[in-house]
């Protein structure tokens with residue numbers, strides 16, 4: 001029998017807690033990743049029980065999960081707005097004294113370009129995480145989605161900004177990861193990031209970058225699943 005490990009249980013608690021915020025009539029942004037998958041499944045169960053919602057997926061993966069869960073889907077250009085977006089993160093600044101409190105790194109699933117505009121469009125953006133994602137400051141490599149023809153010039157510019165870029169390769173296959181948008185991903189190691197807002201602005205100015213995974217000041221709250229419950233950070 002498959003048993004649920006500590007991190008999986010924590011992710012499930014966080015995802016299910018966020019799903020409780022979904023109300024009848026809501027348009028919901030459906031993020032990507034294993035933590036958000038628990039939220040999508042929980043929303044699907046609520047739909048089975050009669051809740052009227054429409055989902056906007058942020059990736060092929062979350063679209064498939066939502067379809068399996070029976071969540072009716074829509075698109076951003078067909079609605080007046082998004083009431084709530086639920087999404088995971090690779091790292092979250094969790095030092096209440098830090099200027100960057102609540103700032104995120106996303107893009108572990110190469111979906112951060114769609115995730116960013118969906119999450120940013122939501123009236124309320126809820127992050128779901130397990131404790132391994134919390135940090136005093138961001139230090140994971142920053143995923144950067146690039147136009148394929150631009151990956152070498154963008155890599156040079158990332159080097160000028162002090163980063164070490166690595167083209168993300170597809171696990172178990174020859175060749176690079178290709179995003180849902182047909183682009184490539186550079187994972188850019190900057191070491192500890194003291195000023196994520198400035199780095200985010202500099203990356204946004206590089207021609208050929210479609211989107212980077214630093215999410216500055218977007219999250220309204222973070223639900224962190226623990227061994228025995230859920231903690232809220234805001």
Ligand code: 5RP
Nearest residue numbers: 033034035088107108109111
């Ligand atoms: C995808 C993401 C994910 O939300 C992030 O990688 C977290 O994933 P998980 O919940 O599986 O740990 O940003 O682009």
